[in-house]
Amino acid sequence: MSDAAGAGAAEAISRARELLARALRVVVFTGAGVSAESGVPTFRGAGGLWKSFKPEDLATPEAFGRDPRLVWEWYAWRRDLVARCRPNAAHLALARWALSRPGVTLVSQNVDDLHERAAREVAGDAEAARRAGPVRLHGSLFHDQCTRCAWRGPARAVDASTVAALPHCPECGGLARPDVVWFGEMLPVRTVEAAFAAAAEAEACLVVGTTGAVYPAAALVHTARAAGARVVVVDPGPTEYDEVADVRIYGPAGDAVPAILA
Numbered sequence: 447m448s449d450a451a452g453a454g455a456a457e458a459i460s461r462a463r464e465l466l467a468r469a470l471r472v473v474v475f476t477g478a479g480v481s482a483e484s485g486v487p488t489f490r491g492a493g494g495l496w497k498s499f500k501p502e503d504l505a506t507p508e509a510f511g512r513d514p515r516l517v518w519e520w521y522a523w524r525r526d527l528v529a530r531c532r533p534n535a536a537h538l539a540l541a542r543w544a545l546s547r548p549g550v551t552l553v554s555q556n557v558d559d560l561h562e563r564a565a566r567e568v569a570g571d572a573e574a575a576r577r578a579g580p581v582r583l584h585g586s587l588f589h590d591q592c593t594r595c596a597w598r599g600p601a602r603a604v605d606a607s608t609v610a611a612l613p614h615c616p617e618c619g620g621l622a623r624p625d626v627v628w629f630g631e632m633l634p635v636r637t638v639e640a641a642f643a644a645a646a647e648a649e650a651c652l653v654v655g656t657t658g659a660v661y662p663a664a665a666l667v668h669t670a671r672a673a674g675a676r677v678v679v680v681d682p683g684p685t686e687y688d689e690v691a692d693v694r695i696y697g698p699a700g701d702a703v704p705a706i707l708a
């Protein structure tokens with residue numbers, strides 16, 4: 447980084463810090479990039495999951511209907527991968543910040559559990575961690591739902607033999623599926639309402655590690671902005687929000703987020 451770029455970055459960090467400190471209500475919107483430094487692959491860009499796998503084979507209700515075993519194998523692999531990862535400095539800084547001041551709503555598109563684990567690490571108790579969020583727009587890798595009845599719950603461990611036999615609902619014995627939102631599916635209504643209500647009231651919106659390409663989730667930032675929120679975007683690459691950002695910080699979340707929220 448040149449001196450000029452370094453000075454520009456330092457100025458952007460300090461503007462972001464001031465803007466966020468002044469706001470009484472803040473909505474934080476995270477995507478796959480916040481977990482990249484923990485070792486969780488993103489979806490788009492170099493090394494992204496959608497470079498090696500096709501969403502229509504693995505992340506649609508039709509794909510699950512056609513070949514549930516293939517879909518379960520992919521989710522079992524992702525669960526195992528995420529279970530080995532740890533929250534990084536960005537998750538921890540966000541958890542510390544959300545727990546230490548009122549008016550912060552954390553909304554995530556991620557299905558990993560790294561925001562929760564960071565909150566538990568910082569708060570030391572599960573109830574406080576639950577209050578720190580996040581509001582999950584795309585579901586959870588570690589929860590299942592039944593395809594036949596209304597059961598939803600924490601996922602039981604899946605290994606090669608459970609995947610071979612396919613996981614089943616503990617209540618009715620129907621086929622279980624990961625409790626995530628697939629392409630072509632509706633987002634959970636109450637969750638969307640909570641997230642967009644927070645965006646509509648926010649005075650500032652901190653966006654971390656998302657291309658902002660997947661709707662309706664991506665509209666959260668535009669909702670916040672239309673309601674008057676100032677927008678801070680942290681991402682090392684280009685995003686759909688670059689033109690609307692009041693402060694744009696090009697860099698990895700693990701460096702920039704702790705610096706902004708310090």
Ligand code: OAD
Nearest residue numbers: 477478479482488489490555655656657658660683698699
């Ligand atoms: P993407 O893969 O589209 O974008 C990841 C973003 O993270 C990119 O803008 C990268 O530049 C950025 N990034 C990479 N490394 C980073 C780092 N160390 N720090 C900060 N940012 C970094 O992921 P999302 O925008 O989250 O949906 O994708 C949105 C949705 O598309 C996902 O929730 C998923 C996917 O299909 C569903 O599964 C429904």
